[in-house]
Amino acid sequence: xxxxxxxxLGLLIWQAITFLIVMFLLSKFAWKPIMAALRERxxxxxxxxxxxxxxxxxxxxxxxxxxxxxxxxxVERERILKEATETANSLIEGARSKATEEGQRMIENARxxxxxxxxxxxxxxxxxxxxxxxxxxxxxxxxxxxDEQAQRALVQSYLQDANLx
Numbered sequence: 001x002x003x004x005x006x007x008x009l010g011l012l013i014w015q016a017i018t019f020l021i022v023m024f025l026l027s028k029f030a031w032k033p034i035m036a037a038l039r040e041r042x043x044x045x046x047x048x049x050x051x052x053x054x055x056x057x058x059x060x061x062x063x064x065x066x067x068x069x070x071x072x073x074x075v076e077r078e079r080i081l082k083e084a085t086e087t088a089n090s091l092i093e094g095a096r097s098k099a100t101e102e103g104q105r106m107i108e109n110a111r112x113x114x115x116x117x118x119x120x121x122x123x124x125x126x127x128x129x130x131x132x133x134x135x136x137x138x139x140x141x142x143x144x145x146x147d148e149q150a151q152r153a154l155v156q157s158y159l160q161d162a163n164l165x
Contacts, residue, residue, distance in 0.1 A: 007015075
């Protein structure tokens with residue numbers, strides 16, 4: 001048979017002894033540091049997972065807080081906008097009513113001024129008419145009363161009119 005395919009009994013014994021020696025040396029010198037490194041790696045992975053879970057919970061909490069703050073900000077913005085709109089409307093209504101009052105007052109003042117001006121104009125027209133009448137009467141009387149007989153006839157007519165009334 002071929003010695004490479006089927007090993008010999010001496011070779012098997014030496015291989016077993018070499019395997020046991022290597023196993024003993026590995027367990028004595030290498031196994032403990034490898035196991036310690038694996039345990040340390042496992043602990044670091046566990047702590048990293050715990051930290052990731054904690055960070056995830058914190059992120060969820062922060063997200064919920066952010067949503068709550070955004071909702072509060074929206075409500076506050078709506079309230080402020082509503083108040084601003086109401087204030088603007090009240091200011092507009094106040095200005096409108098004040099302008100209406102002022103317009104009515106100005107119209108009333110204008111009517112009064114027009115009435116006073118009308119009265120003054122009528123008085124002036126009456127005075128002017130009276131002055132013109134007096135001037136015309138004076139000129140007529142001067143013209144008609146230039147002779148003495150006309151003056152006496154006029155006085156007689158006035159006396160007759162005065163007695164009748």
